[in-house]
Amino acid sequence: MKILVIGSGAREHAIVWKLKQSRQVERILVAPGNAGTAQIADNLLIDATDIPRLLAAARQNKVDFTFVGPETPLAAGIVDEFQKNGLAIFGPSQAAARIESSKVFSKNLMHTYGIPTAASRSFTAFEDAEAYVKLQKPPIVLKADGLAAGKGVVIAQSVEEAVSALNSMMRDKEFGEAGAQVVIEEYLSGREMSIFVFSDGVTISPPVTACDYKRVFDGNNGPNTGGMGSFSPPDFYTDILGERVMNEVMRPTIAALAQENSTYSGVLYGGLMITSDGPKTIEFNCRLGDPETQVILPRLETDLADIAAAVIERRLDKQEIAWSRKACVGVVMASGGYPGHYRTGLPITGLTDLDKDVTVFHAGTKLDPMGQVVTAGGRVLTVVASGETLAQARQKVYNNISRIGFEGAHYRSDIAKF
Numbered sequence: 001m002k003i004l005v006i007g008s009g010a011r012e013h014a015i016v017w018k019l020k021q022s023r024q025v026e027r028i029l030v031a032p033g034n035a036g037t038a039q040i041a042d043n044l045l046i047d048a049t050d051i052p053r054l055l056a057a058a059r060q061n062k063v064d065f066t067f068v069g070p071e072t073p074l075a076a077g078i079v080d081e082f083q084k085n086g087l088a089i090f091g092p093s094q095a096a097a098r099i100e101s102s103k104v105f106s107k108n109l110m111h112t113y114g115i116p117t118a119a120s121r122s123f124t125a126f127e128d129a130e131a132y133v134k135l136q137k138p139p140i141v142l143k144a145d146g147l148a149a150g151k152g153v154v155i156a157q158s159v160e161e162a163v164s165a166l167n168s169m170m171r172d173k174e175f176g177e178a179g180a181q182v183v184i185e186e187y188l189s190g191r192e193m194s195i196f197v198f199s200d201g202v203t204i205s206p207p208v209t210a211c212d213y214k215r216v217f218d219g220n221n222g223p224n225t226g227g228m229g230s231f232s233p234p235d236f237y238t239d240i241l242g243e244r245v246m247n248e249v250m251r252p253t254i255a256a257l258a259q260e261n262s263t264y265s266g267v268l269y270g271g272l273m274i275t276s277d278g279p280k281t282i283e284f285n286c287r288l289g290d291p292e293t294q295v296i297l298p299r300l301e302t303d304l305a306d307i308a309a310a311v312i313e314r315r316l317d318k319q320e321i322a323w324s325r326k327a328c329v330g331v332v333m334a335s336g337g338y339p340g341h342y343r344t345g346l347p348i349t350g351l352t353d354l355d356k357d358v359t360v361f362h363a364g365t366k367l368d369p370m371g372q373v374v375t376a377g378g379r380v381l382t383v384v385a386s387g388e389t390l391a392q393a394r395q396k397v398y399n400n401i402s403r404i405g406f407e408g409a410h411y412r413s414d415i416a417k418f
């Protein structure tokens with residue numbers, strides 16, 4: 001089997017790493033990949049959003065299917081385009097990907113089908129949004145409708161801050177057209193977690209869960225990032241809670257999308273808040289999470305290529321999927337200054353000095369002309385280990401991560417601690 005994986009983060013390195021364990025997989029191509037994927041697959045110099053060139057590469061290399069990592073190509077309709085051209089691809093159609101690419105669509109769907117979520121209203125006119133915000137009690141949650149690389153959510157602590165955020169989104173077009181509509185919603189408090197299911201539109205796999213850490217510094221301080229670490233499974237996730245989440249959120253959402261002529265195929269990612277009133281949906285994503293993928297795929301006991309093929313061919317009902325009970329922890333090493341400005345091209349040392357059962361997934365890395373691994377982005381590596389307990393996995397990661405170095409490197413020291 002030949003597979004093309006699209007993307008360049010640690011999530012995609014983990015996807016390639018898992019696919020590589022399949023006995024059926026002979027060759028994996030990655031577009032564009034990073035220095036980590038280059039060690040186990042063939043990188044192609046094609047951007048993850050360049051759909052025409054990705055399509056040509058899939059065809060030319062006669063891949064059996066393509067696996068899409070990030071949301072941007074999904075929202076741009078890569079799946080529809082590949083299918084139109086007779087190419088098999090894992091991921092939702094553009095219509096189904098609206099569950100992530102349009103917060104207005106996603107909130108309307110949840111409100112219409114009674115899927116628990118924060119009460120909300122959508123606005124297209126600044127004046128209406130401003131008048132509504134002035135009647136709310138902080139904290140006030142504001143969300144740009146479209147994709148904004150994780151930066152389109154503001155939790156305003158005062159009405160003034162909320163009005164100023166509305167100004168940036170709707171008038172100054174901080175996120176371009178993504179901010180033409182905004183959702184204003186109720187603030188939820190509780191424990192936050194991510195849940196992932198595979199679905200072919202009808203069948204839904206057993207779920208797997210994880211928590212991620214968005215703030216850059218220990219104790220959840222500092223600005224938001226793409227994610228500084230994660231662990232799986234969450235210790236507060238019980239079977240009873242799992243049943244509620246599947247029955248109240250995940251199954252009804254897959255059914256609602258089918259009802260709306262947007263049948264879902266791929267991985268559905270629910271971002272949840274476990275409140276005192278039960279689980280509520282913060283958002284849905286149309287793909288695997290980053291950094292959650294780095295800690296869930298090591299727990300997957302089934303061949304990922306088999307699962308992807310079963311989803312694509314709509315026979316997930318015949319496919320077994322098993323997650324191990326072990327715990328897994330991943331800590332992200334980031335460039336000095338990230339999520340603000342940072343330097344790149346810095347040599348990374350210590351990658352070969354790690355214990356055998358510790359895995360490093362690359363994100364912003366590349367090989368320099370000398371063949372040395374150097375930094376090439378904000379989030380550089382995710383260091384991952386498994387154990388019988390979260391505490392064991394955590395200790396293993398931290399024992400090893402200190403052996404890796406590059407100038408300015410930083411990471412959180414409290415991942416999986418709370």
Ligand code: AMP
Pocket residue numbers: 118141150151152153155185186187188189192214271282283
């Ligand atoms: P999102 O981009 O929708 O994932 O939102 C980013 C983060 O903002 C989430 O991970 C939550 O921590 C937080 N957030 C979003 N919506 C709410 C809400 N209604 N109440 C509390 N926190 C929220």
Ligand code: GLY
Pocket residue numbers: 150212226227285288289290291292
């Ligand atoms: N872990 C957050 C995301 O993948 O969007």
